[in-house]
Amino acid sequence: MLSYSIRRILMLIPVLLGMSIVVFSIIRAIPGDPALTILGEKASPKAIEDLREVLGLNNPWYIQYFDYLKQILTGDLGVSLHSGASITQEIMPYLAATTELTIVSMLFAVIIGVNAGILSAWKQNSWFDYCAMLIALIGVSMPIFWLGLMEQWFFAQELKWLPSVGRDNSRNPVEAITQFYILDTILAGQWDQLWEVIKHLILPGVALGTIPMAIIARITRSSMLEVMRADYVRTARAKGLAQFWVVYKHALKNAMIPVLTVIGLQTGLLLGGAVLTETIFGWPGVGRYIFTAIGNRDYPVIQSGILVIATIFVLINLLVDLLYAYIDPRIKYR
Amino acid sequence: MADTQVQTVPLQVKDEQIISPWREAWRALRKNKLAMAGLGIILFFVVVAVFAPIIAPYPYDEGELVMKNKPPSEEHWFGTDYNGRDVFSRVVYGARISLWVGTFSVIGSVVAGTVLGLLAGYYGKWIDTLISRIFDIMLAFPSILLAIAIVAILGPSLQNALLAIAIINIPTFGRLVRSRVLSLKEEEFVMAARAIGMKDSRILMQHILPNSLAPIIVTGTMGIATAIIEAAALGFLGLGAQPPEPEWGKMLSDSRQYIQKAPWTVIFPGLSIMLTVLGFNLIGDGLRDALDPRMKN
Numbered sequence: 001m002l003s004y005s006i007r008r009i010l011m012l013i014p015v016l017l018g019m020s021i022v023v024f025s026i027i028r029a030i031p032g033d034p035a036l037t038i039l040g041e042k043a044s045p046k047a048i049e050d051l052r053e054v055l056g057l058n059n060p061w062y063i064q065y066f067d068y069l070k071q072i073l074t075g076d077l078g079v080s081l082h083s084g085a086s087i088t089q090e091i092m093p094y095l096a097a098t099t100e101l102t103i104v105s106m107l108f109a110v111i112i113g114v115n116a117g118i119l120s121a122w123k124q125n126s127w128f129d130y131c132a133m134l135i136a137l138i139g140v141s142m143p144i145f146w147l148g149l150m151e152q153w154f155f156a157q158e159l160k161w162l163p164s165v166g167r168d169n170s171r172n173p174v175e176a177i178t179q180f181y182i183l184d185t186i187l188a189g190q191w192d193q194l195w196e197v198i199k200h201l202i203l204p205g206v207a208l209g210t211i212p213m214a215i216i217a218r219i220t221r222s223s224m225l226e227v228m229r230a231d232y233v234r235t236a237r238a239k240g241l242a243q244f245w246v247v248y249k250h251a252l253k254n255a256m257i258p259v260l261t262v263i264g265l266q267t268g269l270l271l272g273g274a275v276l277t278e279t280i281f282g283w284p285g286v287g288r289y290i291f292t293a294i295g296n297r298d299y300p301v302i303q304s305g306i307l308v309i310a311t312i313f314v315l316i317n318l319l320v321d322l323l324y325a326y327i328d329p330r331i332k333y334r
Numbered sequence: 335m336a337d338t339q340v341q342t343v344p345l346q347v348k349d350e351q352i353i354s355p356w357r358e359a360w361r362a363l364r365k366n367k368l369a370m371a372g373l374g375i376i377l378f379f380v381v382v383a384v385f386a387p388i389i390a391p392y393p394y395d396e397g398e399l400v401m402k403n404k405p406p407s408e409e410h411w412f413g414t415d416y417n418g419r420d421v422f423s424r425v426v427y428g429a430r431i432s433l434w435v436g437t438f439s440v441i442g443s444v445v446a447g448t449v450l451g452l453l454a455g456y457y458g459k460w461i462d463t464l465i466s467r468i469f470d471i472m473l474a475f476p477s478i479l480l481a482i483a484i485v486a487i488l489g490p491s492l493q494n495a496l497l498a499i500a501i502i503n504i505p506t507f508g509r510l511v512r513s514r515v516l517s518l519k520e521e522e523f524v525m526a527a528r529a530i531g532m533k534d535s536r537i538l539m540q541h542i543l544p545n546s547l548a549p550i551i552v553t554g555t556m557g558i559a560t561a562i563i564e565a566a567a568l569g570f571l572g573l574g575a576q577p578p579e580p581e582w583g584k585m586l587s588d589s590r591q592y593i594q595k596a597p598w599t600v601i602f603p604g605l606s607i608m609l610t611v612l613g614f615n616l617i618g619d620g621l622r623d624a625l626d627p628r629m630k631n
Contacts, residue, residue, distance in 0.1 A: 272476025
């Protein structure tokens, strides 16, 4: 297990280096003069020259790259052209907001998806199975930004059940301690605020969690169907174990292996989907931070935002691979 | 015993009795009701896209402001938008854009991915290492973010969105083809071809590629579904189609501020995206079962 883990972690190095090259290239690959593109046609030659200096565009590219590498390795993500603030500091609250939303969406997706998949497999070809799989099929085909808009329109504007934008009630804002608002309100003992925070999480959480939920339900079902045919499951049933325990204890354990991979992969993909969901629900996360930066042509923020999300994505995949090897010992001998 | 003769009877099989694997797959596909429903949806949208100028009752880029945000009626089946434009006509023309972007970006990814996958799998060594590492790096980004990065470099437009989507999906096909090549390379018929001195290029084109087609077709069909959503997502973020192009994703973001007053301007374009994507997913599922039962997980 240890040698496998070390090998797997060492494999990260070329990937991370490659990612840094891609992100580094974003600004340099702009056709023509990047400084001119950022400032627009009306900018003075002086301003353009200054910006070239700030971005380090006057050096040879390999020096620029090593400077960039040195900079990000020390945890410095650069300076926002729009606000002039350090991106490392600026991104933290956004990152917390995105993480909170991602966790909630994934909890929703896993709890509903796994159980729907199990029940579908258990009651194969029943009306529940057909309904669940039809919903899953539609869920997979759903553009999440459209689902988000529909939720916002129906539950927030028509029925007025839930708030449609933001993380908390602006008239009674949460005092940030950890930036994770659920945690913050609990720490402060502000139960009415906690309820507000949860209400704000429901619509974006469901929108973001729908596609992973559908995918998880489908994969759980097919994985369970395969395991349920195994001899040891038949043995468990033959010795008179109640069906519930056969399904949830014996079959589920082995069926979860492919499901776990999908869960990990989907968690990473949620980070990408967050750009859309956060834009719709005015959620102050990294996705919206990047989106706003695109509008402002704030390239350092676009670069660092993408780098941060991609790094988290890679780390989640690492975690899944390690967990996978732990659960299924055959993996590490391949 | 002596006059017993060993006779070789020529195997007589009439032409129509030979069922090619493709025809067999089509037979299996035809029995799959969901897949046929998917095919029906796609054909419907293809017809709509091809005959858009005949079907659409109004031009997609002209409207009367006095008619803005009117609910669905006999004159305007899907109502009108904030510019007084006919939503039905815009949705009809939008089918052209989505199908065009979905299909052509996937064709681009398939061609590039297949070439790279064949090279990596067949020649191995440093070519394989180089190509596989590039794929690893590309897959290290959530795909939509990589697309955003590419469009941020090239500038927002429909063409650049198509290009970005084609690029981000190359590793999917590249890895698929590579793994097929690796297993086919060990097959006896490929070794035989090599033993009789066949050139590498002919082995790749005549033996390995045809045997990799089935999974490429399945993944490609599902890839169109993903590409359509990605194109709409880029359009929604303002990084794809630009006004007045009636792109479905762009229509959603333009109309969202009027959603309470005129929900139909948001409902119909979104529904169209979902139906088209559903169609491609259904036929993709069916094709997988028909062409390659092993891929059924």
